[in-house]
Amino acid sequence: MDTKVIAEVSVLPLGTGGTSMSSYVTACVKVLEKYSDIRFQVTPMGTVLEGNLDRVLAAVEAMHEVPFGMGVKRVVTDLKIDDRRDRVITMESKVEAVARKRK
Amino acid sequence: MDTKVIAEVSVLPLGTGGTSMSSYVTACVKVLEKYSDIRFQVTPMGTVLEGNLDRVLAAVEAMHEVPFGMGVKRVVTDLKIDDRRDRVITMESKVEAVARKRK
Amino acid sequence: MDTKVIAEVSVLPLGTGGTSMSSYVTACVKVLEKYSDIRFQVTPMGTVLEGNLDRVLAAVEAMHEVPFGMGVKRVVTDLKIDDRRDRVITMESKVEAVARKRK
Amino acid sequence: MDTKVIAEVSVLPLGTGGTSMSSYVTACVKVLEKYSDIRFQVTPMGTVLEGNLDRVLAAVEAMHEVPFGMGVKRVVTDLKIDDRRDRVITMESKVEAVARKRK
Numbered sequence: 001m002d003t004k005v006i007a008e009v010s011v012l013p014l015g016t017g018g019t020s021m022s023s024y025v026t027a028c029v030k031v032l033e034k035y036s037d038i039r040f041q042v043t044p045m046g047t048v049l050e051g052n053l054d055r056v057l058a059a060v061e062a063m064h065e066v067p068f069g070m071g072v073k074r075v076v077t078d079l080k081i082d083d084r085r086d087r088v089i090t091m092e093s094k095v096e097a098v099a100r101k102r103k
Numbered sequence: 104m105d106t107k108v109i110a111e112v113s114v115l116p117l118g119t120g121g122t123s124m125s126s127y128v129t130a131c132v133k134v135l136e137k138y139s140d141i142r143f144q145v146t147p148m149g150t151v152l153e154g155n156l157d158r159v160l161a162a163v164e165a166m167h168e169v170p171f172g173m174g175v176k177r178v179v180t181d182l183k184i185d186d187r188r189d190r191v192i193t194m195e196s197k198v199e200a201v202a203r204k205r206k
Numbered sequence: 207m208d209t210k211v212i213a214e215v216s217v218l219p220l221g222t223g224g225t226s227m228s229s230y231v232t233a234c235v236k237v238l239e240k241y242s243d244i245r246f247q248v249t250p251m252g253t254v255l256e257g258n259l260d261r262v263l264a265a266v267e268a269m270h271e272v273p274f275g276m277g278v279k280r281v282v283t284d285l286k287i288d289d290r291r292d293r294v295i296t297m298e299s300k301v302e303a304v305a306r307k308r309k
Numbered sequence: 310m311d312t313k314v315i316a317e318v319s320v321l322p323l324g325t326g327g328t329s330m331s332s333y334v335t336a337c338v339k340v341l342e343k344y345s346d347i348r349f350q351v352t353p354m355g356t357v358l359e360g361n362l363d364r365v366l367a368a369v370e371a372m373h374e375v376p377f378g379m380g381v382k383r384v385v386t387d388l389k390i391d392d393r394r395d396r397v398i399t400m401e402s403k404v405e406a407v408a409r410k411r412k
Contacts, residue, residue: 006148010146012218012220012282014223015222016223017221019154019187019189021212023204025200026205029201029205029267042201042202042333043148043151043183044144045111045149045151045183046148048146048147048148057366057369058315060366066393068392068394071395074225075390075392076218076390078389078390079386080148080386080387080388081373081386081387082148082383082385082387083373083384083385084180085381087122089167092140094125094148094275095146097123097125097128098125098129101126102122103127115321116324117328117330119323119326119359120325120326122324139329156267156270157265160266172242176290176328177290178287178289179287181285181286181287181387182284182285182286183282183283183284183285185282186280186281186282187279189280196280213354214352214353223394225396227363228406229410231406247352248404248407248408249317249352250315250318250401250404251320251352251357252354254352256353261374287367297353300331300353301351301353303334304335304338304351306311307331308335308338308339
């Protein structure tokens with residue numbers, strides 16, 4: 001079975017001197033365009049990724065590096081991985097399962 | 104200024120004997136219907152909430168309680184709160200700020 | 207049964223213009239001295255709390271407020287709650303259970 | 310400069326049919342004994358790691374895999390990485406900085 005994980009990552013630059021984070025988030029998300037085997041979705045609190053675990057971790061490492069390239073000296077990255085191996089889950093199937101049951 | 108927070112919550116029941124979580128998630132989300140002053144959005148990895156901090160915390164406490172009412176004996180709840188007080192942010196404005204800059 | 211939760215909180219001030227966080231962490235931890243019914247422990251990545259859920263949430267809300275009082279305009283707070291109701295757990299019992307099995 | 314990260318990981322097996330997690334946590338922690346370049350510390354809410362980012366991510370991936378080898382079908386892993394590159398931080402220095410200021 002092709003077991004993809006669903007993950008959510010949030011990369012927070014510290015000590016930036018400003019409260020806006022969207023330039024950093026945008027640059028982190030742009031890195032994902034190089035990972036054609038990873039599907040992603042920007043949410044209000046992070047970026048959701050879907051792909052093989054190895055690739056997701058590589059993408060997260062690349063995203064985590066981005067603010068340092070923009071002059072930031074400290075970054076706190078949060079990652080949550082949901083890995084289900086008894087059936088295939090996707091970003092959409094997880095949301096739809098709840099939507100269906102809410103009716 | 105009306106300072107609403109954006110938050111993301113994930114309520115995980117442990118020891119349920121099954122891998123599907125959508126019934127628990129659905130029941131947790133249903134609790135939010137009683138909180139008419141909280142806007143929310145179900146994502147693949149959690150539920151995003153927008154509202155006053157006090158009310159968001161009350162809603163999270165109510166969501167956290169749900170699986171116990173369904174027979175679960177251990178629950179791990181994750182909460183992340185983004186509280187910006189120099190300008191109003193919404194669930195939509197955060198995502199749009201990134202979408203705009205990605206173009 | 208007296209069901210206390212174990213929780214971990216991390217309060218991150220954004221846009222502070224400096225990389226050191228320890229003054230903010232210290233001020234957040236000091237707030238806990240007013241919560242005599244909450245036991246706590248500072249770890250390298252957060253503060254672990256033990257107490258009744260209501261009180262833990264009140265303490266977290268107070269901690270979250272601290273950096274705003276120090277001039278910060280945006281705060282991201284992370285909270286994880288472990289709530290087990292079939293037996294009493296403490297900060298120590300959780301660590302000891304692992305230490306015992308590692309031998 | 311030798312830039313080590315401090316991270317905290319929590320590996321949660323879902324659907325195990327029991328509320329005790331310490332056997333899984335213990336097995337995950339045992340994996341770390343193979344990573345001699347990673348220092349670690351078990352806390353009430355997770356395992357704190359200190360080491361190079363690449364190695365920490367490899368260790369987290371190995372820990373995440375452990376419950377699957379014990380028959381679990383779904384695992385949710387949480388990781389938080391604190392990466393400061395303007396000075397060396399250690400697990401101890403972070404806690405001591407707060408302890409010193411609390412006096």
